[in-house]
Amino acid sequence: MSKPKAAVFASGTGSNFEALIKAEKLACEIVLLVCDKPQAKVLEKAETFHVPTFVFQAKDYPSKDVYEQKIIDQLREKDVEWVFLAGYMRIVGPVLLRAFEGKIINIHPSLLPAFPGKDAIGQAFESKVQETGVTIHYVDEGIDTGPIISQEAVPVYENDTKETLQQRIQKVEHQLYPKTINTLLGS
Numbered sequence: 001m002s003k004p005k006a007a008v009f010a011s012g013t014g015s016n017f018e019a020l021i022k023a024e025k026l027a028c029e030i031v032l033l034v035c036d037k038p039q040a041k042v043l044e045k046a047e048t049f050h051v052p053t054f055v056f057q058a059k060d061y062p063s064k065d066v067y068e069q070k071i072i073d074q075l076r077e078k079d080v081e082w083v084f085l086a087g088y089m090r091i092v093g094p095v096l097l098r099a100f101e102g103k104i105i106n107i108h109p110s111l112l113p114a115f116p117g118k119d120a121i122g123q124a125f126e127s128k129v130q131e132t133g134v135t136i137h138y139v140d141e142g143i144d145t146g147p148i149i150s151q152e153a154v155p156v157y158e159n160d161t162k163e164t165l166q167q168r169i170q171k172v173e174h175q176l177y178p179k180t181i182n183t184l185l186g187s
């Protein structure tokens with residue numbers, strides 16, 4: 001039986017995209033990268049790994065509904081069943097949420113509900129917590145509010161800088177995302 005098809009949405013560096021592409025025995029096939037930033041580093045990674053891309057700029061469309069419908073057309077064309085957000089810096093709107101109900105997953109670098117939104121690692125660092133982490137959750141209409149699927153804690157050490165903390169968190173992200181996807185997809 002062929003694996004279910006998935007798309008990754010990203011706006012930045014794409015280290016999680018790369019981790020999913022390189023994961024051994026991922027339970028799905030990544031057939032598309034959707035990116036809203038034409039200069040994003042993740043696009044170079046997609047080229048390296050021969051993953052087709054759909055690149056758009058929100059400003060070229062009259063509304064979120066219109067560009068999300070365009071994305072849905074691309075996803076349908078490639079028979080995509082699952083959507084994995086990996087540093088996608090846009091709020092998913094009702095059009096996309098309805099079309100892929102229960103099939104859109106996000107990774108967030110904190111132990112939600114702590115530190116939602118932008119710069120979660122900086123927020124945790126500034127708050128001087130002793131522990132933060134990584135959360136994988138279903139996407140709903142809020143910002144980092146959907147039902148949690150998995151979490152892993154990451155310690156914050158006294159001599160950490162924001163950069164060393166970020167590296168520790170990303171290492172966990174790169175393991176937890178493929179592992180969670182495989183559990184979710186039942187393999």
Ligand code: GRF
Nearest residue numbers: 013014015016087107108109
């Ligand atoms: C990750 O920390 C992820 O949790 C957050 O955005 C970051 C993306 O990093 N949503 P990368 O582009 O995958 O390196």
